[in-house]
Each structure stands twice: as C-alpha cells, then as structure tokens.
Amino acid sequence: MNRFRVSRFIFHNIMRVLYAILTSSYYYLRPYSAVKHLLLHYDQGFGFDLCKDLTNMSEDDLKRYCQTLYSKETFRNIAFGWRHYPSIMMQADILYLLVRHMRPDNVVEVGVGAGASSVMVLEALSDNEHGHLYSVDLWDANIPNKGILVPSRLRKRWNLIIGSAEECLQGLLDKLGQIDIFIHDGGHTYESMTFQFETAWSHIKRRGILLSHDIYSNSAFFDFLKKRNLSPSVYGGLGGIKKR
Numbered sequence: 001m002n003r004f005r006v007s008r009f010i011f012h013n014i015m016r017v018l019y020a021i022l023t024s025s026y027y028y029l030r031p032y033s034a035v036k037h038l039l040l041h042y043d044q045g046f047g048f049d050l051c052k053d054l055t056n057m058s059e060d061d062l063k064r065y066c067q068t069l070y071s072k073e074t075f076r077n078i079a080f081g082w083r084h085y086p087s088i089m090m091q092a093d094i095l096y097l098l099v100r101h102m103r104p105d106n107v108v109e110v111g112v113g114a115g116a117s118s119v120m121v122l123e124a125l126s127d128n129e130h131g132h133l134y135s136v137d138l139w140d141a142n143i144p145n146k147g148i149l150v151p152s153r154l155r156k157r158w159n160l161i162i163g164s165a166e167e168c169l170q171g172l173l174d175k176l177g178q179i180d181i182f183i184h185d186g187g188h189t190y191e192s193m194t195f196q197f198e199t200a201w202s203h204i205k206r207r208g209i210l211l212s213h214d215i216y217s218n219s220a221f222f223d224f225l226k227k228r229n230l231s232p233s234v235y236g237g238l239g240g241i242k243k244r
C-alpha cells in the first residue's frame with residue numbers, strides 16, 4: 001500500500017468510529033448543537049420530532065426505546081457497517097421507535113435491499129411480541145441476498161415477497177385488509193411512488209401511517225399530499241403522514 005492509501009484507510013476508519021459513536025448515542029448528545037451541526041442530516045431533531053408528530057410518543061417513551069435500541073447488535077451492525085456493507089444508518093432507526101410505540105398488527109414495506117429498514121421493524125415487533133412485517137422486493141440476480149441484515153431469530157414475523165410492487169402490492173393488501181404502517185423505499189419513479197401511495201392509503205387504518213423514503217426523488221410524495229390536502233412530517237429524506 002502506498003502512503004496515500006494508508007492515510008485514506010486511517011482517515012476513513014477514524015471517521016467511521018466517530019460516526020458510529022455519534023449515531024449510537026445521539027439521543028443523549030442531541031442537546032449539544034455542535035453535534036447537531038456535525039450530523040447535518042440529523043438536524044431536524046434527530047428524527048424524534050417526526051416520531052412525536054406522527055404518534056403521541058413522550059420524551060420518556062423515546063428515551064426508553066432508544067436505550068433498548070442502542071443496546072442491540074442489529075442496530076450496531078447498521079450504524080458501524082456490517083461486513084462489506086458500509087454504515088447505512090439512514091433513517092431506519094426511526095422505524096424501530098415508531099413500531100415500538102404504535103404496536104402495529106401489520107406493517108408493509110416496499111424495498112428491502114440489505115434489510116436495514118426490515119431489521120429495525122422486526123426488532124421492534126419482536127420486542128412488542130406482536131405483529132408481522134410483509135416486505136416486497138424485486139428479484140435481482142446481482143443482489144440475491146435481499147434482507148441479509150435480518151438474523152434468523154427475527155424471521156418468524158417476516159414474509160419476504162419477491163416481485164415488483166406493481167405486481168404484488170394490491171394482492172397483498174387485499175389479503176391483509178387493513179394495515180397500520182406502509183413504508184415506501186423501493187421503486188423511486190414518479191409512477192411507482194404514486195401507484196404505491198394510492199394503493200396503500202386506502203388500506204391504512206385510522207391513526208395508521210404512511211412513510212416514504214427519498215421523498216425528494218421527484219414530486220410524487222408532495223403531489224399525493226396536495227391532492228388530499230395532507231401535511232407531512234419530514235426528517236431528512238423521510239416523510240410521514242398520519243391518517244386521521
């Protein structure tokens with residue numbers, strides 16, 4: 001290795017450790033504005049405001065859920081990076097807090113990838129000892145291990161459906177009837193997002209929520225809101241709407 005590669009390696013790893021320490025303790029660090037500014041995309045109350053907006057979660061609830069979450073190996077795998085996966089914290093941790101608090105019967109998500117969002121939902125369902133997650137993702141020969149971050153102990157509350165949202169979502173929702181939470185994180189075209197929001201919305205229970213990742217990919221999320229006169233809670237690229 002030449003000197004440049006060695007110093008890049010050292011720098012990268014120092015940043016990884018710093019990032020991991022900050023993310024895995026940010027409930028406690030959030031009063032410090034310097035930390036907020038360092039983690040720019042956590043600037044909207046670290047996502048805790050979104051949780052409080054969408055549910056009636058109190059500070060005590062938040063603190064309790066965060067304490068449990070930060071002690072989990074699956075959480076550390078996501079925050080620190082897992083084997084060849086880099087740190088992929090994104091907003092998956094927020095899903096744990098929402099699912100703990102809402103105690104849903106059924107959660108449906110589109111877009112599994114490595115499974116950061118799935119594993120956070122499944123950890124919460126497991127801690128609730130209640131509920132089931134149905135995930136839809138395309139078959140992709142280049143990524144055969146969809147949901148690789150989900151350990152086998154969490155898979156009994158999980159159905160992974162291989163296919164596109166366009167093919168599978170309507171049938172799945174008709175079978176389930178009503179759902180508590182819908183999570184969009186796959187198929188970020190205008191058409192696919194609109195189709196998923198429209199299809200899921202009529203199946204979401206009163207006081208249930210629709211969550212969308214990558215809301216700024218195009219105007220689908222905001223057009224959907226406008227059509228129904230709804231206002232969202234936003235945290236970075238994650239948007240949430242509560243059904244009144």
Ligand SMILES: C[S@@+](CC[C@H](N)C(=O)[O-])C[C@H]1O[C@@H](n2cnc3c(N)ncnc32)[C@H](O)[C@@H]1O
Binds near residue numbers: 092112114117185
């Ligand atoms: C950004 S990744 C999901 C990341 C995941 N939520 C996580 O937290 O690790 C997007 C996933 O959506 C899937 N996808 C893309 N278009 C889709 C569609 N039309 N229907 C279902 N899944 C789709 C891709 O195969 C990919 O695995």
